[in-house]
Amino acid sequence: MSQDTKDVVQTVIKSDGEFLIAKRSKDDYWEFMGGKVKEDEDLEEAAIREINEETNLSLEEEDLKNFRRGDAYRSKDNEKYRLNPVHFRIDEEKKDSMTEKGLSNEHTDFEWIDLTKFDEYDTLGQYRALEHLGVVNGRVALAAVRKDGKYLFVKRSPENSSAGRWSFVSGGIEPGENPKEAAVRELREETSLDAEPVEKGEFFIGEGEKGFWRLEPVLMDHVSGEVDLNWELSEFEWLEAEEISDFKTLGDNKAVENWA
Incomplete structure (x- = not known):
């Protein structure tokens, strides 16, 4: 040194x-x-x-x-x-x-x-x-999927962490992945939808049942497919941006602020 x-x-x-x-x-x-x-x-x-x-x-x-x-x-x-x-x-x-x-x-x-x-x-x-210091646990991609001016919002299932909370489709960014790649993968795994990344927003810190996470929002345009939820999710809604604040979320309204 x-x-x-x-x-x-x-x-x-x-x-x-x-x-x-x-x-x-x-x-x-x-x-x-x-x-x-x-x-x-x-x-x-x-x-x-x-x-x-x-x-x-x-x-x-x-x-x-x-x-x-x-x-x-x-x-x-x-x-x-x-x-x-x-x-x-x-x-x-x-x-x-x-x-x-x-x-x-x-x-x-x-x-x-x-x-x-x-x-x-x-x-x-x-x-x-x-x-x-490990105060923030890791990086998570948020897939903010847009279709006809509305965003896909999903409810976390009872078998999932932070059960009952609403959020964008999300998941950990794996080694070698960037946020856009992780958003595409997580969206396909959890909803069977295909979407095209448009823009990555500024990161923010979110808090869930297992602690703090670095959330990387990715704006995406729906390309194909109908919503078919896997076990991690129990419900979904297509919402206007201003409607998201009415839901109990993990801070996802901050993601929408990137593109408001």
Whole structure:
């Protein structure tokens, strides 16, 4: 490793189901807080020191619950920095003690966010920390199939995870696949429909019964076939875009916003 490499601890902090992000003073990007790791300092020590320097949380070692680290990766902002993501939970009482006045001059604001709102904040490569820590489980393709101005919406069967939820046809992106290829495959497997990918939308984070997932929406035009559901699905509807918000979904209305 180059001697110019600088190790940085990147803290993904959770409390009461929400995650801490802060707005940088120098450019207004939002980030997981952290900073350079000092010589002879381990990542847990660095995390505690950095958070105490940048906030009024006054953390001690015993405040860090379920501490774990993820694989390091290079900063998108400056590749000489090697980011070392760590994840831990703090009690709600600690979370509630944090104030904007207690921030250092490195940040101007902070938010405790539902992770499904992550895409609403302007970040710079911060998402990678969530993948490296396993906070987000993997990538899922959403097949947003369009026919005569309506979208195919399906209900997950009692035998499936997140049973009873409505969504676009979806499924995990396999190694070597891109989102468009996965959307075509999943649509054919689950509904017997053939459709042509038109456009891939911006990813967002969705939450299901088994945790958080990176959802990759793909707009598709119906080509052929009639809906024939497999065991994973129990019902279907063709819906106008504005009707989707009336259903209990896994956040799929965000996919439609890509093309509204």
